[in-house]
Structures are given as structure tokens and as C-alpha cells.
Amino acid sequence: xxxxxxxxxxxSRGPAPTGENRRPQRRMASRDAAERAAFFARREAxxxxxxxxxxxxxRRAAGSIKSLVYSPTVRNKRATFALVCQTLKYLSILxxxxxxxxxxxxxxxxxxxxxxxxTYDILFGQGIAVSGSxxxxxxxxxxxxxxxxxxxxARRKVSCAEDLLGNKTAVKPKPRFLRVNTLKITTESxxxxxxxxxxxxxxxxxxxxLVLPPGTDLHNHPLVTDGKVFLQVIDACAAPGNKTVHLAAxxxxxxxIIACELNKERAKTLQHTVRRSGANNIQIVNGDFLEVDxxxxxxxxxxxxxxxxxxxxxxxxxxxxxxxxPSHSRDNxxxxxxxxxxxxxxxxxxxxxxxxxxxxxVERVVYSxxxxxxxxxxxxxxxxxxxxxSLGFELATPFPQWHRRGLPVFQGxxxxxxxxxxxxxxxxxxxxxxxxxxxxxxEEPSEDATVEVRTKRVPGRRNGVRAFSSLRLSRMIxx
Numbered sequence: 001x002x003x004x005x006x007x008x009x010x011x012s013r014g015p016a017p018t019g020e021n022r023r024p025q026r027r028m029a030s031r032d033a034a035e036r037a038a039f040f041a042r043r044e045a046x047x048x049x050x051x052x053x054x055x056x057x058x059r060r061a062a063g064s065i066k067s068l069v070y071s072p073t074v075r076n077k078r079a080t081f082a083l084v085c086q087t088l089k090y091l092s093i094l095x096x097x098x099x100x101x102x103x104x105x106x107x108x109x110x111x112x113x114x115x116x117x118x119t120y121d122i123l124f125g126q127g128i129a130v131s132g133s134x135x136x137x138x139x140x141x142x143x144x145x146x147x148x149x150x151x152x153x154a155r156r157k158v159s160c161a162e163d164l165l166g167n168k169t170a171v172k173p174k175p176r177f178l179r180v181n182t183l184k185i186t187t188e189s190x191x192x193x194x195x196x197x198x199x200x201x202x203x204x205x206x207x208x209x210l211v212l213p214p215g216t217d218l219h220n221h222p223l224v225t226d227g228k229v230f231l232q233v234i235d236a237c238a239a240p241g242n243k244t245v246h247l248a249a250x251x252x253x254x255x256x257i258i259a260c261e262l263n264k265e266r267a268k269t270l271q272h273t274v275r276r277s278g279a280n281n282i283q284i285v286n287g288d289f290l291e292v293d294x295x296x297x298x299x300x301x302x303x304x305x306x307x308x309x310x311x312x313x314x315x316x317x318x319x320x321x322x323x324x325x326p327s328h329s330r331d332n333x334x335x336x337x338x339x340x341x342x343x344x345x346x347x348x349x350x351x352x353x354x355x356x357x358x359x360x361x362v363e364r365v366v367y368s369x370x371x372x373x374x375x376x377x378x379x380x381x382x383x384x385x386x387x388x389x390s391l392g393f394e395l396a397t398p399f400p401q402w403h404r405r406g407l408p409v410f411q412g413x414x415x416x417x418x419x420x421x422x423x424x425x426x427x428x429x430x431x432x433x434x435x436x437x438x439x440x441x442x443e444e445p446s447e448d449a450t451v452e453v454r455t456k457r458v459p460g461r462r463n464g465v466r467a468f469s470s471l472r473l474s475r476m477i478x479x
Contacts, residue, residue, distance in 0.1 A: 039131040041076045042121060045083035046114035048074065052084070053113065056326060064313075065324070070219060072272045077219060087120045088324040093152070093164055094119050100148045101141060108137065123149065124161070174424060176216040178229045179242070180208040182249045183278050185228040193223060205399060208249075227276030241273035243308065248279035260287040290352060294359045304364040305356040309349050311369040311376050312342050315419075315427020346375045350383050357388050357433065365393070365433040372420070372427035374407055381431045382410045393433040406431075 048068045065088075068074075069081045087094070094116050098104050108115050111134060118138050122129055123145060129135035138145070149161060158164055180187045187208050194200045198216055203209035210229075212218075223229045230242055244259045251257070259274070259282055261267040267286060274282050292299065349369070356365050369376050381395075388394070395415035404423065406416025417430040 035130055037076060037079065038121070038126065038129065039135070041079035041083060042117050042129070042132075042135075043114065044074050044076060044080045045087065045117045046111075048080060048084050049087060049117060050113040052088070053326070064316075071269055083117055083121065083125075085324060086125065087117050089165060090120050090124060090161070091116065091326065093149070093161055094123075096152055097123075097145055097148045100152075101145055103137070103141065108134070119145065174214055174426075176212040176214060176218075176231070177203070178210050178212065178218065178224075178231050179206075179246060180210065181228050181230060181245065181277055182208055183253055184226070185223075190223060190229055205401070225276075227278055230273075230277070241270040241277075243306070244270065244282060245273055245277035245279050247306075248277060248281055251281065253279060253281055255281060257282040259284045260289060262286065262288055290355060292355075294355070299359060300361060302359040302362050304366075305359065305362055306366045306368070307352060307356045308368045309352045311345055311349070311371040312373060313370055315370045315372045315421075315429075342373055342375050346380060349376060349380045353380060353384050354387055357384060357391055357393060363435045366398075367431040367433070369429045370426060371429060372418075374409065377418075377429040377431075378407050378409050378413055378416065381406075381413075381416065385410075385412075388433055392435045394436060396432045396434040398430050398432045 048065070051068055052065055065084060066081070069077055069084060074080050095104075098115065098119060103115065104112055114134050115138070118129060118132075118134050122135075122138050122142055129139060153159065153161060153164065156164060180190050187202075187210070190210065191200050191202075194210070194212070198212050201211045203211055218224050218229075218231065224231060230245065241259065244257060247257055257279075259270055261270050261284065264286070267284060271284055274284065294302075349367075353365070353367050356362070356367075367381065371377060385395075395412050397415045398417050402417055402419075404418045404420060406413035406418060406429075408414070415432070419425045419428040421427060
């Protein structure tokens with residue numbers, strides 16, 4: 001690089017900029033910064049949109065919209081979340097307009113998600129985008145795209161594009177739940193800190209669970225970024241690792257937890273969650289719970305299993321924003337509770353639960369879903385009861401003070417637990433199997449915990465409890 005040209009020592013520098021001269025410079029710098037932020041937000045939104053659409057098309061979602069946006073790899077979470085949601089909301093319109101223009105039939109097909117996001121932002125959002133080749137393409141075609149959009153509205157006999165959207169399901173605001181990571185901080189200290197900015201209540205049933213007003217955003221709060229509290233993400237099909245690190249806290253950092261995740265990308269999120277939690281008794285491996293040999297000596301000490309298998313997510317579909325997905329309208333055409341997808345999931349869940357119950361030394365098995373469908377809940381439990389009984393298990397009653405129990409479709413369903421949107425919560429289901437002691441009865445669970453994690457000495461075994469977390473197929477197994 002050549003040196004800068006020589007400057008005369010006595011060269012006049014001219015008058016210093018006045019206040020009036022500085023203001024346009026600041027405005028230009030502000031506009032440049034805003035455009036740079038928008039440029040990167042559109043690309044982050046396109047990356048999330050690609051994963052959402054591909055997962056929806058194959059019915060193998062990498063996670064909900066929220067969990068993908070709020071992953072550690074997304075920097076501008078607020079702008080990305082808004083762009084993804086709005087692009088999905090307008091997606092059918094965007095596709096029709098872009099198809100008519102021929103843009104997606106060209107080389108831009110490879111970047112179609114970015115084209116969707118940018119087109120939304122220019123037609124319905126900011127109205128202008130300068131940086132980037134896709135942005136320049138859409139800006140050049142802006143007038144043509146608007147003309148095409150007007151023709152679509154005229155053909156559908158509506159006055160504006162918003163009238164084409166139809167009736168999208170609105171999300172009823174729900175309280176924000178967070179769990180205190182007692183490995184790092186006390187519940188009282190968290191309440192004292194959060195009370196400075198929010199009204200905080202303790203949950204009536206779950207220890208170390210706090211309740212905040214709807215819409216509370218703590219993603220950038222130091223308590224969250226330092227792993228002292230964990231936001232309870234209601235997403236049973238991703239692997240954030242919340243239950244894994246909750247187990248570590250329940251075990252007071254003792255024992256051993258093996259977290260098994262099939263998907264490499266989700267495993268990265270799991271690793272990040274474990275690091276934030278400060279838990280040092282968690283080992284992460286790639287593996288499939290159904291391939292675990294229950295007779296392997298390595299698993300001789302399996303004492304308890306928390307089985308939270310892949311399910312339809314029907315209990316959390318609104319909170320997950322599933323109504324924005326292209327598949328949502330297709331699902332509504334049929335009875336979702338008896339769809340072929342739910343029946344396939346039910347068959348898998350029966351297989352996974354039977355496998356969990358068959359571990360020779362297991363004493364407790366919790367089966368849970370975030371589904372409201374009988375086929376994935378009561379029917380699964382009822383189908384394995386003969387096997388469970390033959391192995392010495394019986395149904396116990398988790399959270400006996402909770403009012404909503406299982407559907408009365410078989411004798412003993414009153415032991416099951418359900419939550420429902422009518423209660424201001426998401427739809428969830430829990431069944432607890434406890435093995436009877438030889439010559440006695442099963443031990444009843446405590447009222448304040450679904451799975452009581454304890455360490456006790458058993459003759460012929462090492463003292464301790466180990467936990468195995470198989471996220472995706474069966475995300476949590478406590479041994």
C-alpha cells in the first residue's frame with residue numbers, strides 16, 4: 001500500500017464544521033447504520049425461513065419459528081422475528097406476485113427465501129432497500145410487482161392486499177414463565193432483581209418457577225445471558241436443552257446426565273444451553289434412544305426415564321405460530337386428531353414408551369407430550385398398560401392437586417394429567433409409571449415435582465443417579 005501523499009505543514013484546514021453541518025452527517029450515518037442492520041436482518045430472516053419452510057414441507061421441523069429465531073446464531077432477533085412472521089403471513093401473496101413476474105423462474109430461484117423476505121420488506125414493509133443484489137433486483141421490479149399485486153386484488157375483488165390474508169389466528173397473550181437456575185443463583189435474588197423492572201410472582205406448584213406479565217422480553221437480560229434463569233420455551237420438537245439443565249439443577253449437580261441428540265444443528269443449541277447453565281454433570285452425544293440396548297451393562301443403573309417424544313405439538317401450535325405455516329391450511333381440511341400423521345406419531349410413541357418401560361432396573365417412567373389429541377396421550381398409555389403391569393408398574397398421580405386429569409376413556413385415567421388452553425396454559429399431557437416394590441406398593445410422587453430426583457444406596461449398585469436425555473425422539477431420560 002503506497003504511503004499517503006505529502007501534506008504541507010502549514011496547509012489551511014478550513015473552518016471547523018458547524019452544528020448545522022454536523023446534523024446532515026449524523027443523519028446520513030444513522031441511515032447507513034439502519035440500512036446495514038436491515039440488510040443483515042433480511043439475511044438472517046431468510047436463513048430461518050428456509051429451515052421453517054423445508055421442515056414444514058417434510059414434516060420434520062428443525063424447531064418452531066420462535067426457537068429458530070431465538071437461537072444463539074441469530075443476532076438481530078427482534079427484526080428477524082418480525083420479518084419471518086410477516087413474510088410467512090404474506091407468503092401466498094408473495095408467491096403469486098413473484099411467479100407472475102417470472103423472477104423465481106430465473107437464477108434467483110436459489111435464493112427464493114431471501115427474495116420472499118426482501119419483496120415483503122419493499123412492498124409491505126420499509127418500502128426501500130439499497131444494499132445487496134437481491135434488494136437491487138426487487139427495487140428495479142418494484143413498480144411491476146405493485147402492478148401485478150393490484151391485478152391480483154382486482155381479480156379477487158378486494159381493495160387491498162391485507163384483505164387477501166384471510167382470518168389468521170391471533171395468539172392470546174399468556175404469562176411469561178422462567179425457571180431459576182439454582183446451580184448459579186437463588187430464587188429470592190432473581191425476584192429481587194426482576195422486581196425492579198417487572199411484577200414477579202412465584203408459580204403455585206413448580207418450585208423455582210417465576211411468572212411474569214405477558215409480552216415480557218428478557219432475552220438480552222444479564223440473568224438470561226449469564227444462564228442464571230432460563231426462559232421456558234414451549235417447544236417440544238426442538239432441543240434447546242431446558243429440561244436437561246433443569247434435571248441437573250434438580251440433581252444439585254450430582255450424578256451423571258447423558259444428553260443424546262440426533263440432529264447436529266440442534267446438538268449445537270443443546271451445547272450452548274448446557275454451557276450457559278454451568279452444569280458439569282452433562283455429557284452430550286449423538287444418538288437415538290430407540291437404539292439404546294436396554295440389556296447393555298452400561299445401562300444397568302437406569303433408574304428413571306423422562307420420555308418426551310416427538311408429537312404433533314397440537315397443544316402449542318398457536319404459541320409456536322404454526323398457523324402461519326403453509327401446512328396449516330391443509331391440516332384444517334381434515335380432522336387433525338385422526339390424521340395419518342398423528343396415527344404415525346402415535347405408533348412411534350407406543351414403541352418408545354414400551355422401550356422405556358423395558359429397562360430392567362427402571363423404577364419411574366414419565367411420559368409427556370405437548371399434544372391435546374387422545375391418540376397421542378390416553379390411547380398410548382392404555383396400549384402399554386398390559387406390558388407395564390406385567391413388569392410391575394402402575395400409574396401414579398403427578399401433581400394430585402391439579403384439577404384437570406385424563407380423558408375418562410379407560411379405568412385409571414384419573415391418574416393422568418392434562419393442561420389446556422382454557423386454563424390460560426398450553427396443551428400438555430403427563431403420565432407417571434412407578435414400579436411397585438417387591439411385596440409392597442409403589443411410592444407416591446411428591447406434590448411439588450413430576451419426577452423426584454434423589455440419590456439412594458442400592459445393594460450391589462454404585463450410589464447415584466444418572467440421567468440420559470435423548471432430544472427429538474425422546475428428549476429426556478433420567479437414569
